[in-house]
Amino acid sequence: MPRERFKTLTEQMFYLLLCLQEECRGMEILEKVRQMTGGRVSIGSGTLYDLLEQFTAEGWIEATGALRGRRRYRITGKGAAMLAKEYERLREQIRDYERYAGKEAQP
Amino acid sequence: MNRTKRLFVPLSIYDQQAMETLLEKQAAQGWLLSKIGGWFWTFTEIQPQTLQFAVTYFSKATEYDALPTDAQKDKEDLCAGSGWRLAARRHDIQVFYTADADVLPLETDPVVRVASLYRAMVRLTIRPRLFTLVLCLFWLGKYWLDFRHDAIGFLSDSFDILSLPVWFLLLLACLVEPIACLAWHRRAGRAAEEGGLFLSPRIPARVSWILVAVAILLLCLAAFGSPLPPQWYLGWLLICAAAIGGGTWLRKRLREKEYPAGLNQAVTGLMVLAVYTVGIVVLLAVSLGSHLGQPDHVVAGSYEQNGRTYEIYNDPLPLVAEDLTETDARYSRRATAYTSPLLQQSLYEQSPVVPQSAGAPTLRYTIYDTDFAFVQNIVVQQLLDEHQDEVYEDGTVFQDSYSAIDPAPYGAQAAYQLQWSTSGPIPQYLLCWPGRVVELRFAYLIPNEEQLAKAAGILAPTD
Numbered sequence: 001m002p003r004e005r006f007k008t009l010t011e012q013m014f015y016l017l018l019c020l021q022e023e024c025r026g027m028e029i030l031e032k033v034r035q036m037t038g039g040r041v042s043i044g045s046g047t048l049y050d051l052l053e054q055f056t057a058e059g060w061i062e063a064t065g066a067l068r069g070r071r072r073y074r075i076t077g078k079g080a081a082m083l084a085k086e087y088e089r090l091r092e093q094i095r096d097y098e099r100y101a102g103k104e105a106q107p
Numbered sequence: 108m109n110r111t112k113r114l115f116v117p118l119s120i121y122d123q124q125a126m127e128t129l130l131e132k133q134a135a136q137g138w139l140l141s142k143i144g145g146w147f148w149t150f151t152e153i154q155p156q157t158l159q160f161a162v163t164y165f166s167k168a169t170e171y172d173a174l175p176t177d178a179q180k181d182k183e184d185l186c187a188g189s190g191w192r193l194a195a196r197r198h199d200i201q202v203f204y205t206a207d208a209d210v211l212p213l214e215t216d217p218v219v220r221v222a223s224l225y226r227a228m229v230r231l232t233i234r235p236r237l238f239t240l241v242l243c244l245f246w247l248g249k250y251w252l253d254f255r256h257d258a259i260g261f262l263s264d265s266f267d268i269l270s271l272p273v274w275f276l277l278l279l280a281c282l283v284e285p286i287a288c289l290a291w292h293r294r295a296g297r298a299a300e301e302g303g304l305f306l307s308p309r310i311p312a313r314v315s316w317i318l319v320a321v322a323i324l325l326l327c328l329a330a331f332g333s334p335l336p337p338q339w340y341l342g343w344l345l346i347c348a349a350a351i352g353g354g355t356w357l358r359k360r361l362r363e364k365e366y367p368a369g370l371n372q373a374v375t376g377l378m379v380l381a382v383y384t385v386g387i388v389v390l391l392a393v394s395l396g397s398h399l400g401q402p403d404h405v406v407a408g409s410y411e412q413n414g415r416t417y418e419i420y421n422d423p424l425p426l427v428a429e430d431l432t433e434t435d436a437r438y439s440r441r442a443t444a445y446t447s448p449l450l451q452q453s454l455y456e457q458s459p460v461v462p463q464s465a466g467a468p469t470l471r472y473t474i475y476d477t478d479f480a481f482v483q484n485i486v487v488q489q490l491l492d493e494h495q496d497e498v499y500e501d502g503t504v505f506q507d508s509y510s511a512i513d514p515a516p517y518g519a520q521a522a523y524q525l526q527w528s529t530s531g532p533i534p535q536y537l538l539c540w541p542g543r544v545v546e547l548r549f550a551y552l553i554p555n556e557e558q559l560a561k562a563a564g565i566l567a568p569t570d
Binding site (some may be wrong): 010012026027030042044045046047049050051053054056057059071 | 161163167181184185186188189191205211212213214215216218219221222223232420
């Protein structure tokens with residue numbers, strides 16, 4: 001699958017990859033993303049399940065726990081590269097903002 | 108034990124919103140979904156309450172998997188952890204509910220939701236429909252080859268003609284939903300990416316069902332219009348029902364016993380194939396044994412020759428040798444007709460009983476009746492082509508062909524006589540009137556102009 005869409009990441013995808021810098025279980029991810037974003041971003045459990053499946057299939061994350069329900073996930077090198085690419089894209093957006101809108105905003 | 112009830116739910120599998128609304132309404136009336144069937148869903152009695160439902164799609168299990176699969180349990184555990192309890196599951200969907208009005212929705216990212224639903228569509232709709240589409244194309248291809256091989260036989264076969272639109276309708280039915288799914292995926296993907304919106308799919312499942320219903324109706328008409336009796340088709344339907352019903356039963360049994368999905372699929376598939384094959388072989392044997400579908404003839408007696416018994420028929424023929432010449436030979440007269448809405452092909456044969464009447468004038472003729480000029484053109488062209496340098500099995504080429512003759516004496520539009528390059532004209536004629544073509548062959552009788560004109564007068568269309 002994925003997919004043309006994964007050329008960029010949605011906010012929920014971004015934070016999922018970001019929080020998997022450390023190994024986490026599914027429920028921990030939901031809580032961790034909420035904490036990381038101060039409650040601004042929340043991932044629904046159905047969406048989280050789909051993302052874990054899709055990212056695992058893409059090789060962006062890997063499952064480390066063998067037992068059902070205790071499965072833990074962490075980001076892979078491929079996933080880290082995707083995250084870094086997204087970070088660069090966002091930085092470019094910020095730089096563009098500062099160059100144009102930011103300057104105009106200054107007195 | 109709580110009471111249960113079954114409810115007919117004729118909703119498209121992709122109509123999430125309608126399903127969720129129905130479930131919320133039922134919960135408010137004191138019924139909670141407990142089992143999802145094909146058309147009927149089972150509800151268990153609860154205290155009437157306000158519940159929120161979420162229908163989600165699952166594309167990693169098949170109908171051959173023992174449920175729940177580990178992956179389904181993973182998802183259910185994850186959802187339970189965030190306050191969503193499982194109401195019921197099937198291999199392709201899971202339904203969750205919660206009483207907490209403030210709980211976070213199960214699906215929060217439209218981009219992921221579109222991707223997840225599209226995967227389910229590929230699995231549940233697009234692939235199966237494409238498989239059926241290939242089957243339809245195969246049958247249409249077979250019909251085309253049959254037509255190319257023998258257009259007259261094809262056009263006068265009622266079952267072929269009436270069942271031809273069936274495959275076109277099924278072809279259309281197979282295309283409607285996949286096209287709607289692909290179109291939705293395109294629009295929904297863009298809306299999710301650009302606007303963060305989830306567009307609900309509108310898949311016209313009912314259109315497909317209507318097309319299939321019309322196709323089945325046409326198939327029934329084709330069956331009743333064919334030379335085979337209704338009992339034959341009833342037998343065939345019973346075989347199909349036994350194969351499909353047996354397959355469904357076996358699949359469920361193996362699933363309950365938690366056999367691997369691959370093994371279940373292979374065993375079930377083989378069982379369906381075996382039941383169908385054995386059933387068809389038995390049906391064909393019974394049909395052949397009881398002469399089902401064979402034309403009815405008036406039997407007037409029988410005679411023996413070379414140790415074999417031949418029946419003597421006395422079917423009514425529009426033209427007999429006695430109309431043209433005096434003869435006291437003993438004859439067998441046989442008539443066979445094949446009728447479709449496009450073409451009626453009637454074959455007539457008056458042949459002497461041998462050996463006592465050997466050498467008596469013999470008549471063989473076929474009358475083709477049609478209301479369609481294009482069908483008549485096809486018939487005439489095929490008959491002309493058939494006698495254009497015939498190649499026999501041993502490779503010998505008989506340089507014969509129909510040559511145009513004056514149609515006026517026969518009141519026809521066109522007339523032809525067969526010519527052999529070596530021996531000249533032979534007594535075989537092709538006479539064409541509007542709506543009727545007759546191919547007339549004589550043996551042991553070379554008709555003169557008067558006899559031929561008389562034969563043509565008898566065989567010409569009356570109106």
